Amino acid sequence: MRHRYGHLAREYDRRWARYVEASVVGSLRRIDLAGVRDVLDVGCGTGTLLERATRAHPGRFAGLDLSLEMLEAARRKLGARAGLVAGSAATLPFRSRAFDLVVSTSTLHHWRDPVAAFAEIRRVLRPRGRVAITDWCGDSLLTRLRDRVLRRLEPAHGRVWRSVELAALLADAGFTDVRIERWRIGVRWSLMTGTARAGHN
Ligand SMILES: C[S@@+](CC[C@H](N)C(=O)[O-])C[C@H]1O[C@@H](n2cnc3c(N)ncnc32)[C@H](O)[C@@H]1O
Numbered sequence: 199m200r201h202r203y204g205h206l207a208r209e210y211d212r213r214w215a216r217y218v219e220a221s222v223v224g225s226l227r228r229i230d231l232a233g234v235r236d237v238l239d240v241g242c243g244t245g246t247l248l249e250r251a252t253r254a255h256p257g258r259f260a261g262l263d264l265s266l267e268m269l270e271a272a273r274r275k276l277g278a279r280a281g282l283v284a285g286s287a288a289t290l291p292f293r294s295r296a297f298d299l300v301v302s303t304s305t306l307h308h309w310r311d312p313v314a315a316f317a318e319i320r321r322v323l324r325p326r327g328r329v330a331i332t333d334w335c336g337d338s339l340l341t342r343l344r345d346r347v348l349r350r351l352e353p354a355h356g357r358v359w360r361s362v363e364l365a366a367l368l369a370d371a372g373f374t375d376v377r378i379e380r381w382r383i384g385v386r387w388s389l390m391t392g393t394a395r396a397g398h399n
Pocket of ligand 1: 218221222240241242243244245246247262263264265268285286287288302303304305308309310
């Protein structure tokens, strides 16, 4: 994974410009930043979501990614506006109860251990903190076909989840108020944003 996105980092923003822009804008539209101070973006990539969020909101922002090259691209974009850290979603290098909001866009389908990742996200959230996960939605046939192809051809690909499966992952990790909204970018991309609230840890 680190290797794969190391190669992609330089061309990622150009190659995926329209998708990234639309998915990040669509995700942010579904997140309420009111009252939020500390925000973590898991799998922040080149920092497009953080770039927009830091312009729109006066909180403290952190981004985490497996790929040093993606983080380097994010650093160029963000400067000191966000703290950027190398690491895995499954073992977050942050103290417990450090964040009010954890977001993640287009990375869940890469995670090798989503159960560990959601436990970690819950751990780093303050009580009543919120999580918002946007990714491809396996409810759509086209997405399931893409999933099947990528599993064979793309070593960095993990798997696509259906909306009920994302809801179950969140609920099993102890989140409450789980909601999944399905949405689209054109005809090709079926996405979902799962939002939920951390109970008391
Ligand atoms: C498709 S890119 C999405 C980047 C960014 N969130 C966006 O919306 O443009 C997926 C990113 O997730 C990162 N990633 C994949 N698995 C990860 C994991 N387990 N922990 C942290 N980052 C991960 C990759 O290195 C890559 O930068």
